[in-house]
Amino acid sequence: MEYTxxxxxxxxxxxxxxxxxxxxxxCELRIMGVMWSEHCSYKSTKNLLKLFPNNGDRVVLGxxxxxxxxxxxxxLGAAFKAESHNHPSAVAPYQxxxxxxxxxxxxxxxxGARPVASMDGxxxxxxxxxxxxxxxxxxxxxxxxxxxxxxxxxVGGKTAYDPSYNENPLLNAFCIGLIPLxxxxxxxxxxxxxxxxxxxxxTGRDGIAGAAFASVxxxxxxxxxxxxxxxxxxxxxxxxxEACLEMNEKKLIVSMQDMGAAGIISSSSEVAAKSGVxxxxxxxxIPLRAENMEPWExxxxxxxxxxxxxxxxxxLHEVMEVAEKWELDCAEFGETVEGDEYTILFHGERAASLPxxxxxxxxxxxxxxxxxxxxxxxxxxxxxxxxxxPEDWNETLLSLLADPSLASKKRIYEQYDSMVQLNTVxxxxxxxxxxxxxxxxxxIAMTLDADPWKCSLDPFRGGAETVARTxxxxxxxxxxxxGLTDCLxxxxxxxxxxxxxxxxxxxxxxxxxxxxxxxxxxGNVSLYNESPDGAILPTPVVGTVGxxxxxxxxxxxxxxxxxxxxxxxxxxxxxxxxxxxxLSQGKLAGRPLPFYPEAEKDxxxxxxxxxxxxxxxxxxxxxxxxxxxALAKESMESGIxxxxxxxxxxxxxxxxxxxxxxxxxYAVPMSRVPLFKVLWNxxxxxxxxxxxxxxxxVEGAFSLTVSELxxxxxxx
Amino acid sequence: xxxxVIVFPGSNCDQDVMHAVAGSLGTKVRAVWHKExxxxxxxxxxxxxxxxxxxxxxxxxxxxxxxPIMKAVAEHGRRGGLLLGICNGFQILTESRLLPGALLPNRxxxxxxxxxxxxxxxxxxxxxxxxSKGQVVQFPIAHGDGLYTLPEEELKALEDRGGVVxxxxxxxxxxxxxxxxxxxxxxxxxxxxxxxxxxxxxxxxERASEALTGGEDGRVFWQSILxxxxxxxx
Numbered sequence: 013m014e015y016t017x018x019x020x021x022x023x024x025x026x027x028x029x030x031x032x033x034x035x036x037x038x039c040e041l042r043i044m045g046v047m048w049s050e051h052c053s054y055k056s057t058k059n060l061l062k063l064f065p066n067n068g069d070r071v072v073l074g075x076x077x078x079x080x081x082x083x084x085x086x087x088l089g090a091a092f093k094a095e096s097h098n099h100p101s102a103v104a105p106y107q108x109x110x111x112x113x114x115x116x117x118x119x120x121x122x123x124g125a126r127p128v129a130s131m132d133g134x135x136x137x138x139x140x141x142x143x144x145x146x147x148x149x150x151x152x153x154x155x156x157x158x159x160x161x162x163x164x165x166x167v168g169g170k171t172a173y174d175p176s177y178n179e180n181p182l183l184n185a186f187c188i189g190l191i192p193l194x195x196x197x198x199x200x201x202x203x204x205x206x207x208x209x210x211x212x213x214x215t216g217r218d219g220i221a222g223a224a225f226a227s228v229x230x231x232x233x234x235x236x237x238x239x240x241x242x243x244x245x246x247x248x249x250x251x252x253x254e255a256c257l258e259m260n261e262k263k264l265i266v267s268m269q270d271m272g273a274a275g276i277i278s279s280s281s282e283v284a285a286k287s288g289v290x291x292x293x294x295x296x297x298i299p300l301r302a303e304n305m306e307p308w309e310x311x312x313x314x315x316x317x318x319x320x321x322x323x324x325x326x327x328l329h330e331v332m333e334v335a336e337k338w339e340l341d342c343a344e345f346g347e348t349v350e351g352d353e354y355t356i357l358f359h360g361e362r363a364a365s366l367p368x369x370x371x372x373x374x375x376x377x378x379x380x381x382x383x384x385x386x387x388x389x390x391x392x393x394x395x396x397x398x399x400x401x402p403e404d405w406n407e408t409l410l411s412l413l414a415d416p417s418l419a420s421k422k423r424i425y426e427q428y429d430s431m432v433q434l435n436t437v438x439x440x441x442x443x444x445x446x447x448x449x450x451x452x453x454x455x456i457a458m459t460l461d462a463d464p465w466k467c468s469l470d471p472f473r474g475g476a477e478t479v480a481r482t483x484x485x486x487x488x489x490x491x492x493x494x495g496l497t498d499c500l501x502x503x504x505x506x507x508x509x510x511x512x513x514x515x516x517x518x519x520x521x522x523x524x525x526x527x528x529x530x531x532x533x534x535g536n537v538s539l540y541n542e543s544p545d546g547a548i549l550p551t552p553v554v555g556t557v558g559x560x561x562x563x564x565x566x567x568x569x570x571x572x573x574x575x576x577x578x579x580x581x582x583x584x585x586x587x588x589x590x591x592x593x594x595l596s597q598g599k600l601a602g603r604p605l606p607f608y609p610e611a612e613k614d615x616x617x618x619x620x621x622x623x624x625x626x627x628x629x630x631x632x633x634x635x636x637x638x639x640x641x642a643l644a645k646e647s648m649e650s651g652i653x654x655x656x657x658x659x660x661x662x663x664x665x666x667x668x669x670x671x672x673x674x675x676x677x678y679a680v681p682m683s684r685v686p687l688f689k690v691l692w693n694x695x696x697x698x699x700x701x702x703x704x705x706x707x708x709x710v711e712g713a714f715s716l717t718v719s720e721l722x723x724x725x726x727x728x
Numbered sequence: 729x730x731x732x733v734i735v736f737p738g739s740n741c742d743q744d745v746m747h748a749v750a751g752s753l754g755t756k757v758r759a760v761w762h763k764e765x766x767x768x769x770x771x772x773x774x775x776x777x778x779x780x781x782x783x784x785x786x787x788x789x790x791x792x793x794x795x796p797i798m799k800a801v802a803e804h805g806r807r808g809g810l811l812l813g814i815c816n817g818f819q820i821l822t823e824s825r826l827l828p829g830a831l832l833p834n835r836x837x838x839x840x841x842x843x844x845x846x847x848x849x850x851x852x853x854x855x856x857x858x859x860s861k862g863q864v865v866q867f868p869i870a871h872g873d874g875l876y877t878l879p880e881e882e883l884k885a886l887e888d889r890g891g892v893v894x895x896x897x898x899x900x901x902x903x904x905x906x907x908x909x910x911x912x913x914x915x916x917x918x919x920x921x922x923x924x925x926x927x928x929x930x931x932x933x934e935r936a937s938e939a940l941t942g943g944e945d946g947r948v949f950w951q952s953i954l955x956x957x958x959x960x961x962x
Contacts (some may be wrong), residue, residue, distance in 0.1 A: 154840050160870070161780040163740025247738050248782025337761075339737065429841045429870045431935050431942065434744045448940055450747070563940065 013038045018045030023376050031370050033396045036115065039356070039364045043371070047276045047281070047506060050539055053375035056505040057537045060317055060515060063522040063530035070494045071201055071531050074325055078270055079121040079189075080533020082495045084559060088449070089196065089645055091125040092188035094133070094497045094555045096538035100241050101183040102215040105150025110158035110244035111316050112218075116166055118270035118319065121253055124197035124260040125189030129447055130159055132169040132185055132521050133553040134424075138179030144173070147181050154244075155185070156427040161246035162253070165351055166428035167436055168445035170553070172417040179543035184499040186460055197260060198552040202287035202322040206266055208280060208346035208414040209328075211335055212252045212318040214301035215276070215559035218243050219314025225596040228540065229504060229540045243713045248317035248340075255338040256319060262564040264331050267322035277311040277371070279320040280346075284368035287322075290353040293346035295363065307356055309365035322348065374610065377710060382515055391469055394602035396588060405714040409640055412669070415596040418637050420726045443569050443632055444489040444562065447622035456559040457491035462637070464549035464605040465591040466672075471513045474590070475520025476607035477672060479522035482556035483528045484633040487616040488676050490565045490623030491558030498535040498554050503547030505539050513541075513550045516590050521552060521609065527609035528616065530556065541660055562624075567623035570649025571630040572679045576703040579688065580639060582615065582675025583659050583696050584667060592636040593669035618691055622678065627688045630679040640710075641670040642677045647708045648722050650679075656701035657711040679703055729957045731757040734773045734801065738794045741814065741934065742780035748934035749775075752950040756773040762795040773956060774801055775819030778870070778932060781882040788831065788873045789819030798824060804931075810854060810953060811926040815871050818918075818928035827921055827928045828886065829878035834871070835911030843942070844909060844931055846917050847897040849889050853920045854956030855927045857949050864901045865894075866946040867931035869909055874930045876912040883913055893917035893927060 015025035018041040021585065025548055028044055036044065050056055054204075058629050066074040072089050073081035078094035097112025113130060120127045137144040159166045164187065188255030219242035259265050263508065269279040276298070284291045295310050305313075323331050328344060335342030354368040402408035413419060425440035437455060438446040448455045461481045483493045498521065505511045525532055541548040560566045588594050589602025622628055634642050647653055660667060682690045689697070709715035731749050735742045745759045758768060767774065778892040782791035792798070798820075805811040805826055813821035821827040833842060842867055861864065878886065886892065894917040898907040903915040912929075918929035936946035 153838075158838055160841075160872075161740075161783060163779065245783070247780060247785065249740055250740065250783075426842050427839050429839070431841065431868055431870060431932075432740055432744065434747055434935065434941050436942075437940055474744070481870070576780070 013041055017039060018042050019049055020045050024048050025049045025201040026336045027376055031367060037364065039308040040135045040366055041278050043364060046312050047277065047371050048375040051622040052274050053634065055375045055378050056380055056539060058377055059517045063518055063521065065526050066533060068495065068529060068531040071533055074533050075096065075535065077199065080497060081123065082497060082533060082557065083193065084454065086648045089191050089193045090125045090557060091120050092186065092497055092555065092557055092609050093119050093534035094184050094186040094499045094553065095119065095536045096499045096501055096696055097183045097185065098180065098501060098538050098541055102153050102180055104241040106148045106157065107241055107243055108153040109154030110673050111149040111153055111242040112183050112185045113158040114133060114244050114249050114316055115272045115651055116185040117162060117249065118272065120187045120189035121256050122197065122268045122270040123191060123394055124195050124268065125191035126257055127164045127187050127253065128435060129166050130185060130187045131167060131168045131315065131458065131555060133460055133462060134169065134171040135177045135182035135551060136173050137181065138175050139173045141178065143416045143477050145180065151181060152424050152427055157599065158244050158246045160429040163432050164251045165430050165436055166440065167430050167447065168440050168460060170462055171421050171424055172462065174413065174464065176546065176549045176550055179545050179550050180541045182501050182541065182551060184553045188458065188557065192656045195260060197265060199269050200286040202267045202283050202289050202348050204289050204350045206348045207323045207325055207328055207343050207344045208291060208293060208348065209321040209323050209331065209342060210298060210318060211243065211321055211342045212340055213315055214299040214341055215310055215313045216315045217305065217309060218314065220309055224265050229542050235569050242314045242316050245317050245554045251338040251340055252317050253318060255334055256341055256571065258334050259331060262330065264327040265321050269640060273314065273319040273321055273670055275315065281368050281371040283320065283322060285372050290349040290351040290368060291346055291658045292349055292357065295356055295358045297343055297345040299341045299343050301640055307358045310476055311356065342669045380505045380511045381508045382512040384510040384512050389579060392602060392603035394589065395461040396575040396663065396666065398408045399669055400711055405502060406716055407714065409714045410724040411646065412596055412641065413644055413721060415592060418592050418641060421727055424728065438568065441702040443485045446566060455566055456488050457489050457558045458555065460553065460555040461662055462553040463552055464551040465595060465600055467517055467550040467552060467589045468600065470604050471516035471604060472520035472603045473606055475517035475552055476524040477604060478552055479521050479524035480556050480607060480612055481635050481663065483530060483616060484674055486558040487619035488557060488567060488631040488633045490620060491560045491569045492620060493530040493556050493558045495531050495533040496525065496556040498552055500530060500537045501541055501548065501551040501553065502539050503542040510547065517550055517552050524607055527612060566623040567628060567631045570646055570651055571628055572646055572650035572702050572703045573629050574652060575682055576629050576655055576679035577654065577685050578700040578703060579678045579680055579697055580700050581674065581678065581692050581695060581697045583673050584662050586638060586666060586675065587668025588666055588670050588673050591639065591669055592640065593643065604727050612674045614695060618695055619621065619676060621691050622688065623688060627684045627691055628678040628680045632675060632677050633673040635671065637704065638671050639677065643708060644721050646677060646679065648725060649717055651718060652703055653705040653718055654701055654703045654709040655705065655709050660698065668713060670708065729755050729954055730770050731773045732760045732767050733757060733775045733777055734797055735759050736762045736781035736783065738781045738793060739777050739779035739856060741932065745775050745777045745814065745826060745934045748937035748946060749910045749950055752937050752947045753954050755954065758928060760797060761796045762792065764889060765796050765800060767800045767804060770842055773803065773953065774804050775821050776813040778817060781816055787823065789816060789823040792820045793823035803827060804924050808923060808925050810957060813854065814932055815930055818930055819873065821926065821928045825900065826926055828882055829876055829917060831873050831877040832877055834875055839872040840909055843867065843900050844869045845897050845907065845929060846894040847901045847903060849892045851870060851896050853893055853924050853927065854953055855949065856893050856952055857956050858952040863903060864897060864899060865905045865934060867870050867933050867946060868935045869931045870872050870940055872913065874910040875884060875948045878913065887914065891919050891920060892916050893920050936943030
């Protein structure tokens, strides 16, 4: 077998030969081909990811583990991570999405944490195309079909549409779990002489080399590669969750690792390398569901609902008992040994023998050339004077609300169980989702967002804006961002301009994370998101988690009350660049606003005080659709109108539809107006009008009843 | 009143129900694994919780209806003991023939999860005695197979004997088609057997048992059961 058939580059092959001091055999070549694929090795992005801050007071576990963990106080931690499952979802939408959800849940479980909530980031092509509709329907059914059955509520997410996702939709799954800090299971704690155990489903030929499939562009050829798609079994996963948690509670396991990409080989070699031990694995002891599987197929199978356990032999019997109770297969198939040697034996013969540290860690990095796109400035050329003011403001607002990316996502999120486990205080359909922690006062707040359009116009600013949006959302809700996870969804890094965009996005995100003191604790990278039709927009997706100290310090959105005074806080000169307003007219142009760290930090502190001082009834940070969309959403969700006059010289369309900057809309009860003004003294803050009546009216612009707004927003 | 919550592989509301009953009533609640063949001796009230027992890979509830514990559960019901099936538990009750009818896929063919209004149709059951007739309560729904159906004559018999306890409605108590989330016959959300001790309910009262998460109408539901039990000593 040629090394190129295994997907290896010449330098990589040479490195393997150098370390081994011999020719790798076929099984070894295939293993290394998958383990050194982009998906598993991060060879194109490892250096970029180093730019992210990942330390902080609250960080218990940072990147490099199954998921990150932040300290919630009093001995409890929140483990969370987001992961992409884009290529599988493009080829087999239901199964691709379902197994994406299943995989991220197991990542959380692998730390010993009980998964308590999920969110999903969905990016689809043109909503009117039948192709999009069938992909979207399959993906949504897959997310629900798996999440609902497994008993983890889907409490929030983001759904957006753009033609660039026509052939390459994105599915990013986020999961968060809770764990007592003294019960965290690590992948670094295996010692020589312990048993290597496989718990869960039998191993089959499904999903073989799926990681390699995820590391090339989608084409007509590989869309036929259905064996690369994994099949999900949420029932099996539910049993696996209960069994693993019971084993952890009884302290029966030394170390645990999810079998995700590259299955057995990836999970076991990772534990070996991180723990500094070797392994001898007997592949003929692994329960199989297909006949005559070759060792390399067993090694690389991505059959779902499997966990690797490292168990002290004295507990092996008890582990088997728990597995039996949950009717799960459980097989000891190897042991940990001194040294670095990772050996696969098959019917007594040595199928592969590699240094454990070589497999996962030592892939040569690729310094892809980076080039600033020549047409960047051209995209920025945008003169607002070329855009006429709306002739019919009512029509303009209604068509904006009907834009699928902005419209209500109720039809999607009602297909997800958002309440199971009884912790959901604020569920989907709100800027921030909130979970209570049983027996405590504090709430966990989380949000997931992306702005691919601004990232494509100015990747640095767009990256920073993406992070900032989530942090602002949390702050307005009363939560200080404690950490975030990200999925970096990008096209091929081999095109210098595309690599530059990736690089700049990461830099922008890192800048914002640093300013907010919000570390990146986990995440993943998905490259090669392109098809013969073209590349996707640069799509970094960010899931940010914060803590609200008590239910009293939480501020909801969409809870206006009659007589409330409306305030806009933040600058009055937002930008139409990359705005939903221009996009809904088919224009992707202009240069998004820069990230102003000082103003952003100032905003966060004031927003947190506003929430904890109960200075408002309702608050919403401005994002897609700007002030107009925020007014409409607040009005629709509250079921009451408002009268607003804007005595500001800014062009009215910019003021109403512009985006960017740290801005928010607050509804303040009359009695709290003085306090509110004190809290925002020194920050731009203008009084807009009063809540009341059946109409949402902005003087000199639109005037519509709440039911007219609702009808468009819900039904398009 | 001692409550036993049966846990099947794939149940996912077992913990929630235990939390809600213990939190609303402060009474003793125990989990019972489906492979047991007897209920704890002092069991007064049995709950079959929601979820996806056996993955719903056969008809929903069909496998669970044949679990070892179900003989004892049926016996408990036959003796007149209080028995409640919520969501997947309702499906298990119909699959066990402890309640009439069947639950089919929602007419939209989509899973649906949202808060839902119900009109209380009968207050002469132990599960609804503290509500008032015609009262509108809010319990969330979360199911893919909630379309309740049974042959026309049986439906009429069920209605005639006052076996419908909860009906999907709007916030004003109107039971039009708009208020029917799944296409159930006559907007039926919950039914009771002739003797009145076995209730099947598609919506989730345990998700409406705390002000912070889903409201408190469910607490009245649990309190009804406790009061009926205390008075009647079933």
